[in-house]
Amino acid sequence: MLIPLTTDRPRHRSAALVYGLIAVNTVIFLVGIGMQSADPARFGQLVDQYAVSSHGFRWYQLISSAFLHAGWLHLIFNMIMLAALGPNVEDKLGHLGFAALYFAGAAASGAAHIVFSDHPAIGASGAIAAVTGAYLVLFPKTKIICFMVFYIIGRVALPAWWFIGFNIAMDLFSGFGRDTGVAHAAHLGGYAFGMIVAMTLLWTRVLTREPYDLFTVLRQWQRRKAISSAARQFERQIDRQVGAERTVSPEQKALYEARANIARLVASGRLDAAADAYRVFVDEFGVTQRGTALSRDQQLKLAEYLIQSGDRATAAKAFEAFGNAYPSDREAPPSLLMAGLLLVKNLGRASEAGPLLERALPRLTGDERTLAQQLISEIGPKPTG
Numbered sequence: 001m002l003i004p005l006t007t008d009r010p011r012h013r014s015a016a017l018v019y020g021l022i023a024v025n026t027v028i029f030l031v032g033i034g035m036q037s038a039d040p041a042r043f044g045q046l047v048d049q050y051a052v053s054s055h056g057f058r059w060y061q062l063i064s065s066a067f068l069h070a071g072w073l074h075l076i077f078n079m080i081m082l083a084a085l086g087p088n089v090e091d092k093l094g095h096l097g098f099a100a101l102y103f104a105g106a107a108a109s110g111a112a113h114i115v116f117s118d119h120p121a122i123g124a125s126g127a128i129a130a131v132t133g134a135y136l137v138l139f140p141k142t143k144i145i146c147f148m149v150f151y152i153i154g155r156v157a158l159p160a161w162w163f164i165g166f167n168i169a170m171d172l173f174s175g176f177g178r179d180t181g182v183a184h185a186a187h188l189g190g191y192a193f194g195m196i197v198a199m200t201l202l203w204t205r206v207l208t209r210e211p212y213d214l215f216t217v218l219r220q221w222q223r224r225k226a227i228s229s230a231a232r233q234f235e236r237q238i239d240r241q242v243g244a245e246r247t248v249s250p251e252q253k254a255l256y257e258a259r260a261n262i263a264r265l266v267a268s269g270r271l272d273a274a275a276d277a278y279r280v281f282v283d284e285f286g287v288t289q290r291g292t293a294l295s296r297d298q299q300l301k302l303a304e305y306l307i308q309s310g311d312r313a314t315a316a317k318a319f320e321a322f323g324n325a326y327p328s329d330r331e332a333p334p335s336l337l338m339a340g341l342l343l344v345k346n347l348g349r350a351s352e353a354g355p356l357l358e359r360a361l362p363r364l365t366g367d368e369r370t371l372a373q374q375l376i377s378e379i380g381p382k383p384t385g
Contacts, residue, residue, distance in 0.1 A: 001148070001149045001150065002146045002147075002148055002150075002156075002158070002163065002166075003077075003080060003146060003147040003148075003149075004080065004081060004084035004085065004144050004145070004146050004163065005080075005084055005145045005146060005147055005155070006084055006144075006145050007084065007085070007088055007139075007142050007143065007144050007145065007160070008142060008143040008145065008157065009088050009139055009142045011087055011088065011091040012091055013090075013091050013094075013095075015086060015087035015090050015091070016090075016095065017090055017095050017098050017099055017102075018082060018083065018086035018087050018090055018098075019083075021082065021086075021102065021124075022079045022082060022083060024067065025067055025069070025075065025078070025079060025124060026075065026079070028067050028068070029068075029069050029075050032068070032069075047068060047122065048120065050064035050065060050068060050122075051064075051065050051068060051120040051121060051122045052064075052065040052110040052113060052114060052120065052121050052122070053114065053119070053120035053121070054114040054117070054118055055118070055120075057114060061110065062106060062107040062110040062111065063103060063106055063107060063110075065106075065110055065120075065121060065122045065123070066103075066106035066110070066123070066124045066126065066127045067124070068122035068123065069122060069123055069124070070122060070123065074123055078123060078124045078125050078128055079124075081125075081128050081132070082124070082128050082131065084144065085128075085131060085132055085135050085144070086098070086128075086131055088135065088138075088139060088142070089101070089131050089134050089135055089138065092138055092207065093134075093201075093207070098131075101130060101131060101134060101194065101197060102127050102130065102131060103127070104130070104193070104197075105126065105127045105128075105129070105130020105131065105133075105190050105193050105194055105197075106124070106126055106127035106130070106190075108126075108130065108189055108190065108192075108193035109125075109126025109127065109129060109130065109183075109186040109187065109189040109190035109193065110126060110186060111189065112126075112185045112186055112188065112189025112190075112192075113126070113183050113185050113186035113189065115185070116185035117183065117185055121183040121186055123183065123186075125183065125186065125187055125190070126183065126186035126187060126189065126190040127190065128190070129186070129187045129188075129189075129190025129191045129194065130190040130191070130193045130194035130197075131194060132164055132167070132190075132191060132194060133164075133190060133191035133192065133193065133194025133195040133198070134194035134195065134197060134198040135160060135164065135194075136160060136161060136164040136165070136191075136194075136195060136198075136214065137194075137195050137198035137199055137202070137213060137214040137215065138198050138202075138207075138210075138213050138214075139160050139212075139213070140159070140160050140161040140212065140213070140214050140217065141159055141160065141161070141212045142159070142160045143157040143158065143159060143160070144157070144158050144159075144160050144163045145157050146158055146163065164191075168188070168191050171184045171187045171188050171191075172184075172188060198214075199214070199215055202214075202215035202216075203215060205272075208309075208310070209276075210310070210311075211279060211311050211313060211314060216276065216279070219276060219280075220276070220279055220280045220283065223276075223277065223280040224280055224283070224284060227254050227257075227258055227280070227284055252291070254284075255285050255291055255292070256291065258277070258280075258281050258284070258285070259281065259291065259292070259294065261277060262274050262277045262278050262281060262294060262302075263294050263295065263298055265277060266294065266298045266301060266302055267298070271301075271302065271305045272309075274302055274305075275302065275305060275306055275309060275311065275314070278302060278306075278314065278318065279311070279314050282314060282317045282318075282321075287317050287318075287320050287321035287324060288324060292321055292324075292325070293321045293322060293324065293325030293326070296322075296326055296329065296331075299318065299321060299322045299325065299326075300322060300331060300335070302318055303315055303318035303319045303322060303335070303338075306318055307338075312342045312346045312347060313342075313347055315338075315342060316338075316339045316342040316343055316347065317339075319335040319336065319338045319339040319342075320335075320336065320339040320356060322335040323335045323336040323339065323356065323359070323360070332360075332363075333359075333360040333361075333363040333364050333368070334360075334364070334368060336356045336357070336359055336360035337356075337357065337360045337364060337368055337371065337372050339353070339356050340353035340354075340356045340357040340360070340372070340375055341353075341371070341375060343356070344375050344378060344379065350378070350379045351379075353375065353379060354376065354379050357372050357375055357376050357379075358376070360372055361373070361376070
């Protein structure tokens, strides 16, 4: 058993709506317990009225059913999942955006349930599944801290894609289409709804894309495929030229074509698309081999845009690439300093920063030199032996 507790992703705003929903669900459950004790027959009628069902369906059941629970365990496990994953999604979407996702997810999951099942259903799990599906798209590589009760008992950190994917697989393969007493179709409908909404918001740029959200990861994968395909096509063209001398390798050809594409995007002012393409480029070719930098002004412009857009990891690579390609330029030492600063302060990769700062230090002056010395001091002496 895996019980999610929290995540390792920091937040920038309160999770007021998440905690409000937990409070409302808990109060309604406690009121229900009191009503059940006082008048069981009346309580049963109310549950029948507000549970979502294909028999005697009323539109408000799509929402009201999400605030009813069948018992303490049902309530507790749903609220634990909401408390663990909901705050990050609310932080990303904002309070109103999260409310829209939650209630629309409740309706979508309820609709999925009545399509596939004749039994009435209650519980917030469909709405929470929508939040969870959105989480999978927005933060697939975030670590979810879980309490595990299996062969060992303790806390474990699992990637969000693994934890959520496991839950989706359990609903899909352990009970979907069978009468298990669990609304598997509602869960799957919620997951699908949340994923579609999150992907659409990223695609339309209503939400700011991040380097490792699922939309960006898939785009980078497609571009890697395109680069590899271009390299293979070029190699086949060379093979068909009898007696032709290979002056440029397929890998170099792919590098030049990818770099030229990024340069065109920067020149046309499409810096967001250039940044996406540059992330793939850096993953494919790195920044140390010859030819991996753009022109002087374009490389600096792209590096500065990456900083402004919040992609510090790729920005560090862009500044390092500038320092490698233009070592005699007056901007090379500040660029290496910036790369080192990002690696130490933001990315936790101090060992990579040391060589860059050592290269920059002799040509830095004033405050920049002082900052470089402070960073080198933080990193500590090089290991010996």
